[in-house]
Structure formats: structure tokens, C-alpha cells
Amino acid sequence: MQGSLWRRCLAQLEVELPEQQFNTWIRPLQAVEDGRTLRLLAPNRFVVDWVNENVAGRITELVDAVGEEPTPAVVLEVGSRPAAPAMTINTHQPVAATRAPAYIAPAPVRDIPTVLGSRLNPDFTFTNFVEGKSNQLGRAAAFQVAENPGRAYNPLFIYGGVGLGKTHLMHAVGNMIRARNEHARVAYVHSERFVGDMVKALQHNTINDFKTAYRSLDALLIDDIQFFAGKDRSQEEFFHTFNALFEGQQQIIMTCDRYPKELDGLEERLKSRFGWGLTVAIEPPELETCVAILMSKAAQTRVDLPDEVAFFIAKRIRSNVRELEGALRRVVANSQFTGRAITMEFAKESLRDLLASQDRMVTIENIQKTVAEYFKIRVADLLSKRRSRSIARPRQVAMALAKELTSHSLPEIGDAFGGRDHTTVLHACRVIKELRESNTRTSEDYSNLLRTLAG
Numbered sequence: 001m002q003g004s005l006w007r008r009c010l011a012q013l014e015v016e017l018p019e020q021q022f023n024t025w026i027r028p029l030q031a032v033e034d035g036r037t038l039r040l041l042a043p044n045r046f047v048v049d050w051v052n053e054n055v056a057g058r059i060t061e062l063v064d065a066v067g068e069e070p071t072p073a074v075v076l077e078v079g080s081r082p083a084a085p086a087m088t089i090n091t092h093q094p095v096a097a098t099r100a101p102a103y104i105a106p107a108p109v110r111d112i113p114t115v116l117g118s119r120l121n122p123d124f125t126f127t128n129f130v131e132g133k134s135n136q137l138g139r140a141a142a143f144q145v146a147e148n149p150g151r152a153y154n155p156l157f158i159y160g161g162v163g164l165g166k167t168h169l170m171h172a173v174g175n176m177i178r179a180r181n182e183h184a185r186v187a188y189v190h191s192e193r194f195v196g197d198m199v200k201a202l203q204h205n206t207i208n209d210f211k212t213a214y215r216s217l218d219a220l221l222i223d224d225i226q227f228f229a230g231k232d233r234s235q236e237e238f239f240h241t242f243n244a245l246f247e248g249q250q251q252i253i254m255t256c257d258r259y260p261k262e263l264d265g266l267e268e269r270l271k272s273r274f275g276w277g278l279t280v281a282i283e284p285p286e287l288e289t290c291v292a293i294l295m296s297k298a299a300q301t302r303v304d305l306p307d308e309v310a311f312f313i314a315k316r317i318r319s320n321v322r323e324l325e326g327a328l329r330r331v332v333a334n335s336q337f338t339g340r341a342i343t344m345e346f347a348k349e350s351l352r353d354l355l356a357s358q359d360r361m362v363t364i365e366n367i368q369k370t371v372a373e374y375f376k377i378r379v380a381d382l383l384s385k386r387r388s389r390s391i392a393r394p395r396q397v398a399m400a401l402a403k404e405l406t407s408h409s410l411p412e413i414g415d416a417f418g419g420r421d422h423t424t425v426l427h428a429c430r431v432i433k434e435l436r437e438s439n440t441r442t443s444e445d446y447s448n449l450l451r452t453l454a455g
């Protein structure tokens with residue numbers, strides 16, 4: 001069957017490679033298969049070089065693993081196939097939906113009302129959002145907003161770390177509003193896109209259309225508003241949009257990676273407005289919730305995932321839900337690729353590289369989570385500006401651990417702790433070093449944490 005060999009390789013590569021790499025370098029390849037050769041046609045020399053350097057070996061391995069006799073030779077060259085619909089490469093769809101910017105269809109600003117209205121991701125619903133202690137409040141608030149848009153909590157402000165389900169919840173609200181009223185004008189927009197659209201509208205003299213489009217909505221869902229930091233013109237425009245929607249009792253939902261008051265580079269008048277409705281945090285999920293999420297994702301794709309495998313994955317991948325899904329996707333793709341059932345042994349084998357690199361690499365997120373659990377505070381507290389001793393000390397411990405266990409620079413660490421200056425991190429490292437020498441308690445805490453994190 002023409003094209004099937006490459007399709008299988010593609011499905012596997014999509015799981016193994018970061019999304020951006022896959023889209024940039026692999027997706028543009030066109031395949032021509034004749035049983036003896038798999039010819040991959042690249043649009044230009046850059047793509048050929050990149051693929052040769054980075055994934056050619058892996059492609060050959062995958063072709064070998066498919067086990068066709070004789071094993072087809074892989075040829076990579078610049079070229080393109082004459083357009084023939086039957087040969088279009090049909091790439092496999094990932095289990096999880098792609099991330100925010102991907103829903104945004106490039107469209108002229110004039111079309112905003114229609115285009116915005118079609119940007120909801122139908123896969124993100126309340127039904128498939130798994131509830132746990134870490135997201136209970138956020139889910140409950142979102143549900144109430146969906147039942148009573150513009151009136152329950154306006155605005156609804158959801159904040160928390162990456163990959164914890166903020167975007168999912170936001171879309172769930174939009175989907176539910178639309179399910180209850182098909183005429184409702186609901187728009188999802190990433191803040192970066194809002195900024196881009198606004199700049200275009202200014203350039204093309206269509207700022208009035210832009211304003212009307214946004215202000216005519218029943219609900220505006222705006223993601224990752226930390227992107228507004230430092231962008232004064234966009235904040236100004238968003239301020240007016242916000243006021244118009246708010247006054248019209250039109251719903252506004254926002255997400256952000258931190259508590260709004262902690263956002264540097266954001267005007268005070270916006271920060272205070274963000275707090276007019278309800279502000280809820282989403283925390284990293286506990287083990288049981290992680291297991292439940294895995295089971296739910298497996299069930300959605302009709303995959304048989306034994307409990308012990310779900311526990312194994314949940315225990316080993318602790319950073320966030322997106323990573324958890326990535327690990328599951330890898331196991332499932334591997335199982336579909338090889339036709340083997342998902343057993344403990346199989347999962348360990350499929351995730352070996354991922355776990356090995358994770359074991360070698362302690363992440364700042366992981367440190368924050370472990371330190372927060374250890375001191376029984378919230379990750380959000382570590383990222384906040386609160387200065388009370390019970391928060392500030394653990395924060396300094398976490399910063400010192402990040403310096404010791406990761407290869408991140410001081411500014412990067414500062415940034416990961418709610419956008420702090422590198423001198424704060426340096427100060428934290430010095431304080432902790434001194435305390436470890438003079439204070440048994442700190443010294444013990446630090447050693448315990450080091451043991452937990454680095455084995």
C-alpha cells in the first residue's frame with residue numbers, strides 16, 4: 001500500500017520529537033514509496049541537512065522495524081511530488097489537542113467575529129476534565145461561569161503553572177456556553193494573537209473593526225495574559241475591551257502563569273480589574289489525580305491501560321499533565337506500532353529513554369513542587385511576592401536547589417520564580433549556604449530535599 005510505511009514512521013516520529021521540530025522539519029517531507037525505496041522529498045536544502053543530521057538514523061531504524069522484505073532503502077533529497085490527491089500524506093492526529101496558537105486560523109482582521117467564534121477546541125470539555133484536589137475550585141468556578149455567563153464571576157481569572165489544565169478549563173466553559181446556546185458568540189484567543197491582531201489592525205487602519213469584533217462577543221476567553229507584560233499599547237486596548245465587555249455583562253475569562261498582582265510590567269488599573277470577579281489557582285495534580293487523568297485519556301482513545309502501568313507513569317512523570325500525556329502517547333504509539341500489549345515491562349521499555357533523561361535532569365518545576373510539598377505550602381506561594389518567613393525561606397531553599405541541581409542561569413532561575421531578579425537568586429544561594437552551616441534545621445531540610453530530588 002503506497003504511503004503506509006511512511007505514515008507509520010510519521011506517527012512514531014510525531015510522538016518522539018518536540019512538536020515544533022516535527023512541524024518544521026518532518027511534516028513538510030513528501031514520501032514516494034515503491035516497495036524497494038522510500039524517497040523523502042524535502043522542500044529545500046535546509047530541511048535535507050537538518051533531517052540528515054538529526055533524524056535520518058532514526059528513520060532508517062523505524063523503516064527496519066516495520067519489517068518489510070526486502071527492507072526499503074531510504075533516500076532523502078530536495079524535490080516535490082506532482083500533486084496527486086491519493087498520495088497526500090495523512091499524518092496521524094495526536095491524542096491530545098495541539099496547544100493554543102494552533103487553533104488560531106490566520107485570517108484578516110475583518111473576519112474576526114466569525115473566526116474567533118470557531119476557535120474553541122471541542123476536545124476540551126468538562127466531561128473529560130478530571131477533577132482532583134488541585135483543580136477542584138477552578139473547575140467549580142468555571143462550571144458556574146458556564147452555567148451563568150457574565151453573571152456568576154466576571155472576570156474569572158485562572159492561574160497556575162504550565163500544562164496544568166488552565167486552557168482546557170477555559171475551552172470547557174466556552175464549549176458549554178455554546179452547547180447551551182448555539183448563537184452565543186464565544187471567542188478563544190491567545191494573548192499573543194490579540195497583540196498580533198491589534199498591531200495588524202493598526203497597520204491596516206482597521207482598528208475600529210478590531211474593537212467592534214472583540215466587543216460584540218458574549219464571552220471572551222483570553223489565554224496566557226502574562227504576554228501583555230510590558231506591551232503598553234496592547235494593555236491600553238485590552239483595558240478598553242475589558243471595560244466594554246464588563247459593562248455589558250459579557251463574560252471574560254483569563255489565564256495566566258502567575259497571580260495577577262505578581263505580574264510585573266502590567267498596569268495597576270488592569271491588575272485591580274482582574275480581581276473584580278474571582279481568581280482561582282490550579283495546582284499540580286496529586287498522584288491519584290494523575291492516575292485518573294491517565295486512565296481517562298486511555299479510555300477516550302479506547303486503549304487498554306492496566307492500573308499498575310498508570311501508577312507507574314504517574315509516579316515517574318511528576319512535572320505536569322502535558323508531560324504525563326506525552327508519556328502515555330509514547331507508550332500507546334509504541335504499542336500500536338509494534339502490535340504488543342501494554343504491560344509494565346512494555347511501558348518501562350517504551351519510556352526508558354524519557355525516564356533516563358528525566359532522571360539525569362532535575363527541573364526547576366520539579367524542585368518547586370517537591371519543596372512546596374515538603375514545607376506544606378503551595379507552588380503558587382513560592383512564585384508569589386509574599387515575604388513572610390514561612391514562604392520566603394522555602395523559596396530561598398528552592399532557589400538554592402535550582403542553582404545546585406540544574407544548569408539554569410541565575411536570571412533563568414529568577415524568572416522561573418515569578419520573574420525575580422538574578423540578584424535575588426544570588427542572595428538566596430548565599431543565605432542558604434550560611435544557614436546550612438549555622439542552623440541544623442535548615443541543613444537537615446536541605447539534605448532531605450537533595451536526597452529526594454537527586455537520589
Ligand SMILES: Nc1ncnc2c1ncn2[C@@H]1O[C@H](COP(=O)(O)OP(=O)(O)OP(=O)(O)O)[C@@H](O)[C@H]1O
Nearest residue numbers: 096128129130162163164165166167168293321322
Ligand atoms: N484535570 C485534567 N483532566 C484531563 N486533562 C487534563 C487535566 N489537566 C490538564 N489536562 C490536559 O493537559 C494538557 C495541558 O493542559 P492545558 O493546555 O490546559 O494547560 P495550561 O495550564 O493551559 O498550560 P500552559 O500555561 O502551558 O498553556 C491538555 O491536553 C489537557 O487536556
